[in-house]
Amino acid sequence: MTGATLLAAINFHTLLFLLFAGLACGFAVAVVLADNVVRMALYLVLSLASTAGLFFLAGAEFIGAMQLMIYVGGTLVLLVFGVMLTAQAPFVSIKTSTGDRVLAGVVAASLLALLLQAAFSVDVWRRPGVGEVAPPAATPLGMALVGARVDEPAAGAPATAVRSGYLLPFEIVSIHLLVVLVGAAYLARAKRRRTPRAIEVAASVESPSESVQSTGSRAAATGTASALVSGGSR
Amino acid sequence: MADFLIESIGLPEWLAWTVMAGVAAFLILNVIAGGALVFIWAERKIAARIQDRLGPTRTGGRFGWLQSLADGIKLLAKEDLMPEGADGMLFRIAPYVSFCASFCAFIALPFAFDFVGQRLNVGVFFVVAVLGLEVFGVILAGYASASKWSLFGAMREAAQVVSYEVPLGMCVVVPVMLAGTMDLVTIAEKQAGWFTSWYLFHDPFTFVIFWVYVTCAVASVNRAPFDLAEAESELVAGFHTEYSGLRWSFFFMAEYGSMFLVSALAALLFLGGWNGPIPVAQLLGLSEGTGDTAHYLVRLIGCGNLLLKATLGVLIMMWVRWTLPRLRIDQVMATCLKYCTPIAAAMFAGAMLWQLFLPGGLIPGLGRPAGEIREGWLEGPGGMTAAPAAAPNEKPNETPSKKVAQVVR
Numbered sequence: 001m002t003g004a005t006l007l008a009a010i011n012f013h014t015l016l017f018l019l020f021a022g023l024a025c026g027f028a029v030a031v032v033l034a035d036n037v038v039r040m041a042l043y044l045v046l047s048l049a050s051t052a053g054l055f056f057l058a059g060a061e062f063i064g065a066m067q068l069m070i071y072v073g074g075t076l077v078l079l080v081f082g083v084m085l086t087a088q089a090p091f092v093s094i095k096t097s098t099g100d101r102v103l104a105g106v107v108a109a110s111l112l113a114l115l116l117q118a119a120f121s122v123d124v125w126r127r128p129g130v131g132e133v134a135p136p137a138a139t140p141l142g143m144a145l146v147g148a149r150v151d152e153p154a155a156g157a158p159a160t161a162v163r164s165g166y167l168l169p170f171e172i173v174s175i176h177l178l179v180v181l182v183g184a185a186y187l188a189r190a191k192r193r194r195t196p197r198a199i200e201v202a203a204s205v206e207s208p209s210e211s212v213q214s215t216g217s218r219a220a221a222t223g224t225a226s227a228l229v230s231g232g233s234r
Numbered sequence: 235m236a237d238f239l240i241e242s243i244g245l246p247e248w249l250a251w252t253v254m255a256g257v258a259a260f261l262i263l264n265v266i267a268g269g270a271l272v273f274i275w276a277e278r279k280i281a282a283r284i285q286d287r288l289g290p291t292r293t294g295g296r297f298g299w300l301q302s303l304a305d306g307i308k309l310l311a312k313e314d315l316m317p318e319g320a321d322g323m324l325f326r327i328a329p330y331v332s333f334c335a336s337f338c339a340f341i342a343l344p345f346a347f348d349f350v351g352q353r354l355n356v357g358v359f360f361v362v363a364v365l366g367l368e369v370f371g372v373i374l375a376g377y378a379s380a381s382k383w384s385l386f387g388a389m390r391e392a393a394q395v396v397s398y399e400v401p402l403g404m405c406v407v408v409p410v411m412l413a414g415t416m417d418l419v420t421i422a423e424k425q426a427g428w429f430t431s432w433y434l435f436h437d438p439f440t441f442v443i444f445w446v447y448v449t450c451a452v453a454s455v456n457r458a459p460f461d462l463a464e465a466e467s468e469l470v471a472g473f474h475t476e477y478s479g480l481r482w483s484f485f486f487m488a489e490y491g492s493m494f495l496v497s498a499l500a501a502l503l504f505l506g507g508w509n510g511p512i513p514v515a516q517l518l519g520l521s522e523g524t525g526d527t528a529h530y531l532v533r534l535i536g537c538g539n540l541l542l543k544a545t546l547g548v549l550i551m552m553w554v555r556w557t558l559p560r561l562r563i564d565q566v567m568a569t570c571l572k573y574c575t576p577i578a579a580a581m582f583a584g585a586m587l588w589q590l591f592l593p594g595g596l597i598p599g600l601g602r603p604a605g606e607i608r609e610g611w612l613e614g615p616g617g618m619t620a621a622p623a624a625a626p627n628e629k630p631n632e633t634p635s636k637k638v639a640q641v642v643r
Contacts, residue, residue: 012251038324038377042331045370062356069363072370074396080373081392084385 016057024050032104035095041080048072082188258351262340270490271302277552284556312479317380320476324378329477329484332371336491339364343498344419346508346536357418358406361499362399365454368492369395372456372463372473375485379476387472390563391456391463397570398453404578405447408440408585409433409503422507429511434504437592439584444504446578448550451496453570455489458555462563490548497547498540505543508536 027047034040048071055064096104275290278301282289294300316325342357342364344350354360369391376388412433413421425432434444453460464472474485501507514535561569 036321038321038374042324042327042374045331061354061360065354065356065360065363069359069366073363073366073399077366077369077373077392077396080370080377081389081396084373084377084389084392 013057017054020050020053020057023047024054037083038080041076041083045072045076048076082184258341262337262351266337266340266487266491266494269494270487271306273490273493273548273552274302274305274486275299276549277555280549280552281556284553306483309479309483314479314481315476317476319380321378321380324374325476326481328371328375328378329481329488330371331374332368332488333484333491335364335367335371336488336495338367339495340491342418343495344422344502344507345498345540346533347419347423348533349537350419353417353419356416358410358416358421358499358503361418361495362403362406365492365495366395366399368488371485371488375477376473379473381476383469383471383475384473387463387465387469387475390465391473393563394456394460394462394566394570395454397567398450398574401446401570401574401578402450402454404575404582405443405450406499406503408443408582411582411586412436412440412589418502418507422502422509425506426509427513429506432504432506432509434506437585437588439581439588440504443578443581443585444500446574446581447500447504449569450574450578451500452551452554453566455492455496455551457489457493457551459558459561460566461555461560462566465560467560493548493551494544497551498544500547501540501543508533508540510535510539 024047027043027050030043031040031047034043048067052064052067052072055061055067275298279289279297290298290301292298293304316322339361341351342354342360344353344357372391373388376384376386376391379385409421410416413424415421429435433440435441456463462472464474466472469475474482477485
């Protein structure tokens with residue numbers, strides 16, 4: 001009897017929320033603790049998919065599907081693809097030093113403190129009531145992100161003045177991401193000597209018996225090689 | 235259905251919802267697994283006939299009906315091997331990642347007006363997004379197998395699938411644009427009536443983009459002539475070279491599940507979904523208003539319609555596989571980037587202009603008048619049930635379908 005009442009008391013929504021939130025947090029910790037890049041990617045996929053589950057649970061199906069498509073389907077597939085293209089021993093297995101761990105811990109703790117403060121400063125969390133329909137328009141924040149501030153004008157400014165939105169900071173963050181990508185490509189680039197050009201390889205293969213040093217035969221070999229190359233490209 | 239369990243049988247709410255979810259999951263799982271059994275048999279027979287052979291003839295009677303079952307038992311009994319240098323955890327988990335992605339996409343796939351695991355108002359988007367996750371399992375398998383064949387297969391697959399998602403998305407957007415919604419149920423419902431109201435025949439642009447969709451769908455589920463990830467003449471078996479037994483069969487179930495899924499999606503988006511070419515039920519006078527049994531019968535016929543269309547799509551994929559030679563990787567990329575994407579973009583623009591300038595179609599009267607279209611999203615889950623005009627329970631001409639649309643939630 002007590003078991004039945006206990007089960008009846010369980011709120012399904014809360015239970016699923018806890019399940020997805022726990023999975024997301026657990027796999028996020030696993031990303032930090034793992035030392036193989038591909039495993040990290042797998043944990044990150046599972047963590048992000050759990051976050052998508054949270055979105056679906058909240059009824060935000062579009063954001064959930066977006067999360068799956070952009071992060072899990074797009075970004076992470078490209079990430080793993082990049083890892084496989086550039087896989088070298090020091091980058092596939094990443095050992096984090098203690099200093100890095102401490103630094104990351106400090107950054108994460110301060111971010112967590114900020115988020116907790118923001119979350120607890122909201123007066124009341126409530127779900128949209130039954131029959132309540134959200135207005136089918138972009139929120140002020142969304143409008144501000146594309147450059148138009150529709151919220152109240154700044155104090156002291158004339159009411160007609162157009163205030164700049166968050167487009168510039170957003171673009172700066174994008175450029176920052178681009179820089180990070182370029183840096184990652186540079187770090188992961190194969191450090192090897194300049195590879196001989198295809199034409200030189202062809203020349204050396206083409207005339208093994210001849211002395212490639214003599215300029216005359218070299219020109220001839222280059223001629224055949226370029227003929228070969230152009231024939232191949234045809 | 236959950237409401238029915240709560241009200242009629244008196245189950246507690248949590249149990250009712252669990253039973254409901256269990257039934258839906260069981261049905262979907264059986265569509266995939268049972269479908270895979272049938273399709274593997276069909277594939278062997280079709281391949282054999284195209285190559286002038288007989289195919290399986292002995293197991294289970296004259297046509298070898300039970301061949302897939304025998305294969306399944308063989309796969310169950312096979313030794314589960316793992317290469318020595320493999321990353322054990324990733325190697326084991328990869329088939330399940332693939333299969334889960336394929337399975338999850340079925341959640342939002344409607345089989346008839348009310349036969350849908352979970353009706354989402356972004357159904358199309360969800361299905362396409364989840365379908366793209368299947369590649370992750372393949373990449374993991376290729377990486378974790380510690381075999382160069384597997385790695386090559388996985389790299390090809392990743393490049394191919396990521397590229398083909400672009401034109402596939404563009405093709406999917408056109409029916410979404412015509413229907414004005416991403417809800418799969420509403421998209422299919424808007425094509426009700428004779429086959430002339432199917433989006434395939436909506437205008438010349440949708441007709442062309444359907445074939446682009448077919449190409450991209452075949453490529454995105456890795457079927458020949460785009461099956462470079464497992465090109466057996468070059469890569470032994472590609473990404474699943476090192477797999478055996480049940481893990482290997484999970485990859486195959488995922489593949490056949492995805493084939494069925496993209497075919498069903500094609501049927502829903504372009505071929506009228508569960509609306510047959512001739513509205514038989516309507517002509518016979520069976521509509522939602524005729525009573526609960528007739529209403530249910532209409533749904534069953536619709537479900538059969540959709541399954542038939544999806545099966546036909548899968549059979550066409552098999553036909554293509556055994557007819558066309560495999561493309562090279564550069565040809566695959568050229569097909570995607572030089573042909574499919576520009577054609578899809580041009581057709582998208584064309585369909586848009588057609589909607590602007592010829593919204594009624596070339597021959598007015600052939601299409602279904604816009605007023606008759608049932609706005610499913612208005613009364614569906616998450617819809618504007620509270621909007622005064624659309625409050626379903628207060629309408630005098632209340633039909634059972636609307637009631638069921640709510641019960642499904």
